[in-house]
Amino acid sequence: MDLPVMPPVAPMLAKSVPEIPDLGHAEPKWDGFRTIVFRDGDEVVLGSRNEKPMTRYFPELVEAIRANTPERCVIDGEIVLVADDRLDFDALQQRIHPADSRVRLLAEQTPASFVAFDLLAVDDEDLMRRPFRERREHLVGALADARAPVFVTPATADLAQAQEWFTRFEGAGLDGVVVKPPERPYEPNKRTMFKIKHLRTADCVVAGFRWHKSGDVVGSLLLGLYTDDGRLQHVGVSASFPMARRKSLLDELAPYREVDLAGHPWGSWADQSAHPDRRMPGAVSRWNATKDLSFVPLRPELVVEVAYDHMEGDRFRHTAQFRRWRTDRDPASCTYDQLEEPVGYRLADILGGPAPA
Missing domain, CATH: 2.40.50.140 (Nucleic acid-binding proteins)
Incomplete structure (x- = not known):
């Protein structure tokens, strides 16, 4: 693997705040496994929040990422599992199993999805120092043709809509709202974003x-x-x-x-x-x-x-x-x-x- 951003990378984090700040960019907060995807041709690594790869546990996502992402890219996002049209974290936890036969069976029975929300690199370009608003534009363009189970997270610049999402999306198993300062670079392991969760x-x-x-x-x-x-x-x-x-x-x-x-x-x-x-x-x-x-x-x-x-x-x-x-x-x-x-x-x-x- 030879990418402008190489694994492992610690993901950028969010700090809890009591109210949704009006900073011009809000997203749903997904309840799954935080994952940074590294792809170089057919080679795919799924990096976890603790920087250890989770690739072996989600073989179906490896194939989906090969089919739905640029040939060479690094994408920050969340692995989630959908059951009965809502997120199911319990079922997602069951996917972490030491036996390869069990991993393959669960990949068929309870396939996972990947929701992308940041682009750290594409082709030979390192985007981490770029402001988030530019990385978001690149992400939407890079995954414009992506199909399930690879998605780009919805986003809004409207505070009223973000507040509505906070209330309505919980019924689908989401975890709250994340607000990202549009001008910030990607800062690994720093709490420079904001998360608002139900209490x-x-x-x-x-x-x-x-x-x-x-x-x-x-x-x-x-x-x-x-x-x-x-x-x-x-x-x-x-x-x-x-x-x-x-x-x-x-x-x-x-x-x-x-x-x-x-x-x-x-x-x-x-x-x-x-x-x-x-x-x-x-x-x-x-x-x-x-x-x-x-x-x-x-x-x-x-x-x-x-x-x-x-x-x-x-x-x-x-x-x-x-x-x-x-x-x-x-x-x-x-x-x-x-x-x-x-x-x-x-x-x-x-x-x-x-x-x-």
Whole structure:
């Protein structure tokens, strides 16, 4: 491979802001795997956010990129998976599998798509120092004839439309809105873009915690919500605490630690084969099989209010943020009924039309 921009490249990042800034360029925020595509003729490399290649996991995209992109190019974008006309991040995660036979099967059963949103190089030209508005123009031109599963992300210069997208597109599984300063160059690993994500709160049962990697302080709280049939479903974790708070949490949780694991709602977590249809708090990490995901059980009597952006299936898509203890809440009242559901929206209506400049 011989390109003007060579792998690996750390992608340019975005920092969270509470409102959509009016900078003249906004895009939907895609919920998938951030990927920089490097193509030199038939040779294709899919670079991930951690700069490790993901090429072997998406053979169907390698073929699609050969068919729909310039002969020599470097494109920043997102690998997504569409199911029932909305994004499905859970299904996308299943694509990361060590067995080649499984990878090939999933490529046929749940094929992925690539949504392009920046062009770093084309032919012999390095575009990274060019302003984004020029890179966007080059991208739209370079992929003018691209067909599914390769797309160019929609974009708008209209703040009102961006605000409408923020509300409507969540129903198709999108993650919010990204705003890009039109005059900025491409700056790897720098948070020079802006992301605006949905923020909601939920009252959850705290049924356990994990130790922090640094020692005897709390690493994360394990959160649960009750289902209609009375099960306490593990829905995610709250984990972003200053070190002093991690120590004080240990004292606050101490009265709830005397519990018989056999009677705990997640007491049988170790037998993952007995729960093929739901995520358990002790399941092996798909991304790091050596990571210790064991937990300290707590009597499920504590209720905490957390902030979250959106759900992915029956769990929080990202780490939830601790807000406050809710001593006034009955744990049994912490059900899925409290969660706000976005209005449905067809993903085809976002990607189906021609890509705007």
